[in-house]
Amino acid sequence: MSIALNLDHSTAVRPAVASRPSLIGLSKAQIASALVDAGITTDRESRMRANQLWNWLYVNGTTDFDRMTNVAKPVRQKLADTFILDRPEIVSEQVSSDGTRKWLFRFRDPANPLYPPVEVETVYIPEQDRGTLCVSSQVGCTLTCSFCHTGTQKLVRNLTAGEILGQVLMARERLGDFPGGQRPDDGGLVPSGDTRAITNIVMMGMGEPLYNYENVKQALLIASAGDGMSLSKRRITLSTSGVVPFIEPTGREIDVMLAISLHATNNDLRDVLVPINKKWPIEELLDACRNYPGLSNARRITFEYVMLDGINDSDAEARELVRLLAGIPAKINLIPFNPWPGSNYGTSPSSRIERFADIVNKAGYASPVRTPRGRDIFAACGQLKSESERLSKKDREALAG
Ligand code: SF4
Numbered sequence: 001m002s003i004a005l006n007l008d009h010s011t012a013v014r015p016a017v018a019s020r021p022s023l024i025g026l027s028k029a030q031i032a033s034a035l036v037d038a039g040i041t042t043d044r045e046s047r048m049r050a051n052q053l054w055n056w057l058y059v060n061g062t063t064d065f066d067r068m069t070n071v072a073k074p075v076r077q078k079l080a081d082t083f084i085l086d087r088p089e090i091v092s093e094q095v096s097s098d099g100t101r102k103w104l105f106r107f108r109d110p111a112n113p114l115y116p117p118v119e120v121e122t123v124y125i126p127e128q129d130r131g132t133l134c135v136s137s138q139v140g141c142t143l144t145c146s147f148c149h150t151g152t153q154k155l156v157r158n159l160t161a162g163e164i165l166g167q168v169l170m171a172r173e174r175l176g177d178f179p180g181g182q183r184p185d186d187g188g189l190v191p192s193g194d195t196r197a198i199t200n201i202v203m204m205g206m207g208e209p210l211y212n213y214e215n216v217k218q219a220l221l222i223a224s225a226g227d228g229m230s231l232s233k234r235r236i237t238l239s240t241s242g243v244v245p246f247i248e249p250t251g252r253e254i255d256v257m258l259a260i261s262l263h264a265t266n267n268d269l270r271d272v273l274v275p276i277n278k279k280w281p282i283e284e285l286l287d288a289c290r291n292y293p294g295l296s297n298a299r300r301i302t303f304e305y306v307m308l309d310g311i312n313d314s315d316a317e318a319r320e321l322v323r324l325l326a327g328i329p330a331k332i333n334l335i336p337f338n339p340w341p342g343s344n345y346g347t348s349p350s351s352r353i354e355r356f357a358d359i360v361n362k363a364g365y366a367s368p369v370r371t372p373r374g375r376d377i378f379a380a381c382g383q384l385k386s387e388s389e390r391l392s393k394k395d396r397e398a399l400a401g
Contacts, residue, residue, distance in 0.1 A: 058222070147263070
């Protein structure tokens with residue numbers, strides 16, 4: 001049974017006031033120039049001030065300029081008058097019987113404050129020795145992978161770098177990962193000992209991260225900055241359905257681990273399961289993987305393969321998968337299909353999944369079967385969705401006056 005929490009919103013919820021720009025999601029250099037542009041610091045002081053702010057935002061998790069005790073009071077006041085440190089509003093927080101936690105976060109559109117807010121889901125998957133945050137990059141998705149619930153929600157808009165980071169910051173706050181923070185006491189799990197609650201990030205939530213490349217890049221570079229949140233790039237995984245032109249830049253510019261939603265071993269089937277395959281078919285996708293910067297046995301690509309009963313789970317397909325991946329340092333994640341309302345697929349029986357895993361494994365690939373997590377709260381892989389809808393042209397024009 002899952003728990004839906006009644007939160008004390010007094011500290012957790014901070015609706016964004018979109019009339020002032022947010023500093024969250026800006027690089028340190030961008031913060032420095034925003035301070036100069038706003039007349040808050042001189043050019044000479046701006047680097048020092050940006051460093052101070054960075055530390056408060058990302059090391060201490062501060063959301064209130066007034067707590068920045070090493071910043072002079074009049075400067076704090078000017079900062080508060082000019083900028084915000086917005087985080088998403090928590091619309092709901094659910095804890096699964098297995099300890100998985102799902103948030104529905106709400107954001108206002110910073111570029112269009114009059115537009116209705118949008119909502120995305122973010123999931124926390126705790127284990128004994130680590131905790132993984134599954135982060136969304138878009139509200140809805142333009143792609144229509146036929147096994148994925150998110151794919152039934154039309155794209156509303158890309159999230160900004162600040163909104164992508166906002167999910168991480170809010171989750172860290174709720175899980176007590178900032179100095180002085182408290183672990184939640186509500187039945188949700190967190191790793192034991194001194195381990196941070198969030199040790200890993202996967203860009204596997206709502207949306208195709210490589211269709212929002214610049215914002216995802218900026219957010220991940222900030223999340224992994226050594227003088228900030230300092231999340232290891234080896235523990236950040238970006239998952240793509242196969243946007244081939246952005247695969248090489250992901251490795252070169254962001255330098256994080258790569259996962260590919262493969263799910264089929266021939267183009268006819270992949271065209272149906274992951275329709276972006278019609279644009280970049282399997283051969284092109286795997287070529288891009290072979291050329292992923294920094295690829296080595298220590299830095300393998302994860303191939304995700306959802307196990308769909310009678311669709312893609314035969315012995316022949318397991319052997320074909322092995323053949324296709326020859327020469328790519330890889331790990332294959334077998335994901336039992338997680339049903340959602342209206343889905344047309346069934347989950348492969350466990351004996352079938354074991355047999356498939358065995359063939360892949362004997363060929364020398366690690367092929368863990370992903371234990372479904374958070375199914376009771378619809379937090380499992382491919383189940384995320386929100387109610388946000390794109391405004392019609394007429395409504396946008398009406399709001400623009
Ligand atoms: S699997 Fe990813 S890319 Fe495909 S529809 Fe779902 S969210 Fe979009």
